[in-house]
Amino acid sequence: MFNQEFILGCSAIGAGLAVIAGIGPGVGQGIAAGHAAAAVGRNPGAKGDITSTMLLGQAVAETTGLYGLLIAMLLLFVKPLV
């Protein structure tokens, strides 16, 4: 029905829309880092534990953004719709 160029162009738009998923993890990681900073301010002795917990939580939160990246990659390079 549609030619290949049209589908590829729409795939590129879709890939661009998919990486908007990066907003969520960005906000989440910022909140986590802010709370970690507050925690270090309250209890400077536990800085090591707080930092490792924060990094673990942030890496897990990052996953949703990476799913968006994966969808963009799939649309651009595997071209499932063509």
Next chain:
Amino acid sequence: MGAGLLLSEAESEGTAVDFMIKGIFSFKLGGITVWITTTHVCLLIVVLTLTIFALIANHKMKKASEVPSGLQNFIEMIVDLLDGIVKGGMGKNAKGFLNYIGTIFIFILFSNISGLLGLRPPTADYGVTLPLGLLTFTLIFVNKLRYQKVSGFIKGLCDPWPFWAPINIIGDVAVPISLSLRLFANVLSGTVMMALVYGLLKWVAVFWPAALHVYFDLFSGAIQTYVFCMLTMTYINDAMTTE
């Protein structure tokens, strides 16, 4: 080629931005074309390097001296560090998992930072990270059956109510998928970024990409290694606790 995720196609070769997995040669095996790709080669280099290091370390520790020095000091530091991570994550259950977690930690870490040595990181291929996730899944499953027995396993499936079982099963199956995709996508995003910098900026990209390498290869790789091992330990520890 071109049938799998991120395998490069013949037509796209020779473009400026290049982060795809490339086939080196192929052979027929029972009617299926099997490709040997750059991932296999990089994986082989990583595994051989680690094996040679392990043999040297083993040789060194056979005639260890009372006062450590040089390489012996370094080996003891690595083992101490890994033992500390596993003991911190698993507590009293740590004893049986020191070897396994230590092994995958060293393997994933070296795979992630092998981008610094000019290799394409093997972990930027889903075919490498999915088996790692499946190993974790198997360990969770086996330990659950071993420690909570079949009755506890079924009880865990029907947690709030029996008709909740399908959702619990989906939650269990999602564990290896999310674990492997997290590692894969993180390393892949670093690889893509570096390929973009080197491919599009060409002669502008001198010296300063080293700072990006520190972030994408060293920092991100180390964090993702730590996260993978930490989550594996947490899940196994959960499976081993009986109520």
